Amino acid sequence: MRKIIIFFAALLIVASCKKKKDPEPEPTPTPTPVQPVKNQVSVKINDAEFTCTLCVNTYFSGGSYGVNFSEPGMINRFVMNFSAYPAFGTYTFTKSGFAHFRYEKNGYFYDGAGTIHITEVDSSSKGGINKLVGTFSCKTDTLGNISYSFTEGVINLNFK
Helix, strand or coil: CHHHHHHHHHHHHHHHHCCCCCCCCCCCCCCCCCCCCCCCEEEEECCEEEEECCCEEEEEECCEEEEEEECCCCCCEEEEEECCCCCCEEEEECCCCCEEEEEEECCEEEEEEEEEEEEEEEECCCCCEEEEEEEEEEEECCECCECCEEEEEEEEEECC
């Protein structure tokens, strides 16, 4: 009987010394990736890169739709006007056509000739454009031996 008691006592000691299993760690929540802020416009102006994330305003006036892109300091800007609501497609910038481009630089006005390719467009309930996605390029007319070339233009305007 004594051997049985010693056997169970030893078994009890061995069982009580056995390492308990660690609890499973709480899973670490996966962080939501931060979406990079997209530029509203990026373009090379005479080969100098211009980008902005908040430099655009739009308007609807007298049946025309417009998009203004302001450079830092709000003195210089380039403007795209459409004589009616623009749909998806490619349009030619002309001085008096459906699509018109103007660069206002240091108090001078340079009209542009080129193209815009619109892939997405939407308007607000008040008529102004609140989404415009596409690409563009153009060259302005020459004034005082100065002209400007807009290349690799990308528009990603989304006020929605």
